[in-house]
Amino acid sequence: MKKLKLALLILIPLLILVALGASIVNGQKAAQVKQQEDLLKTNVTKVTKGDVAIKVVETGSLEALTTVEVKSQVGGRVAKLLVDEGDYVEEGDLIAVIDPQQTELQVDQNRAQLDGAVSSVRRLDVEIAQRRVTAKTNLERSRLRVKQLEAELKAQPQLTNANVRSAQTAVANAQKSYDLLVKVTQPNAKTQSENAKEDAENNLRNANIENDRQKGLFEKGYVSKREVEQAQLNLELAQTRSKQAREALQRLDNEQRLEREQQQERIKQTQADLDRAKANSIVDVTKRQDYESAIQTLRDAEVALRDVDSLIEQKRGSQANVSQIQSSLNDSLRLLGETEVRAPISGIVTRRFVQQGELVNALSSFSAGSPIVKVEDRSKMFVRLQINEIDVARLSEEMDSTVTVDALPGSNFSGRVTKIAPAQIENAAGVGGDPVVKYEVEVTLDRVSDKLKSGMSAKCEMTPKKALGVLRIPLAFLGEDGKGTFVMLYDAKEKPKPGKMGAPPTLEGNKQYVEVGVRDLAFVEITKGVSEGQELVRPPFDGPERKGMMQFGDGDEDEEESAEGENSSEQSAE
Structure with missing residues (x-):
């Protein structure tokens, strides 16, 4: 019995060891089979037909195409506020009323100023008419007076100078005649008269002597009485001539005097005529003074007429003031109408900024004004996106887009790209602060739903390029070298080569260069080099040698399949 127990104690452990060894051997064989299956599953694929599409997917926010913050052009207290958030208003509906009291006061002031300005223009009209008539009359008179004096002044100096010269000539001629008379004519005549007197006296003395001699001779009887009588007659004749000579000399003296x-x-x-002619030159000076005075009067008349022109300019300024006040009045009347704030568009009141009784600022060029309500026209909506520079280069306006809204699962909306910003968004930054160049893109929905609201998150999917029903392979099975792109054709007869240092075994294939087309994140189109159904092996890793053992999981193919249905917004196209 003891021997039996001893044998059992020895046999049972041996049986356990044998069973354990067999289990280990079977487990190793199963692991090798599983490893080979995994190797084929993750490193071998087939060339299939399918779609390859480049997609740009980005999420943004919904906005109404037309959004208006309704403001008033009149500042004041909100007397009435007739709408609330969520109300639908038609274009022209009354939204609010601003207290018009201050605006009405401004209208009254502008009207009073306008009446005063118009009255001022009318007074200027009357004054201009009166002063124009007076100034023109004075100007015409002054011109006639200047013209008359100008003619007289032009003729008078010539006449005066001629008279002076004539008088001077007459004085000189009279003086010459007097000098000739005194120095030549009268002395000659007196000399002749004195000579005649002296001759007569000499003849008288001779006649006396002859008479006495004849009387003596007669007494002596030497001569006849007739000769004595003749001598007496000659004496009397000589006496008569002597008397006549004396009288002629006396008469000549009187005549010469x-x-x-x-x-x-x-x-x-x-000389008096000369003095009068010279005196007339004083009249010329007087006429010159009269002429200069008339010229000054003419200038004063012209200035007076120009003063009328200045009044006309003043009237124009007053008329401009009237126009300005009229414009202010029209603006005040317009602002009075603006105290009734009406809806500029049809839409939904999405926000109310003030309450009835609050004060609002007017919208002007100096003030942004206080918003009263915000109205959105949701008949057209769009999604505002921010897309990076790589993807935005693939987009174009009017490109179709599929829009999904997170708040409405299962509802898809069609849309199109309606705007691509020409410049990047300022201060756009990515993760870690690295700058990311992004551009704003708008996608407008073709139709809208009453359930859509501004601010909802919406995802837009655009397909810039796609190839349908083409030969394709996963991107992981495409290799590149200096000669081009290639694939590794799989040979089923080839056995896997064991890995080094405990690494999994690897498969090797035959290199085949191919031509490719469209590629996305998961697949690439093969246009030449392989045919449908051919099996391919992953190309060998040609990067830097890694230290340690590479671990291969079972999820590579699953990741490829999941990537087939989704594309991020950062894809590259050949």
């Missing part, structure tokens, strides 16, 4: 007096009177007369 009278001639001298007459000539002196003539000199005085011509």
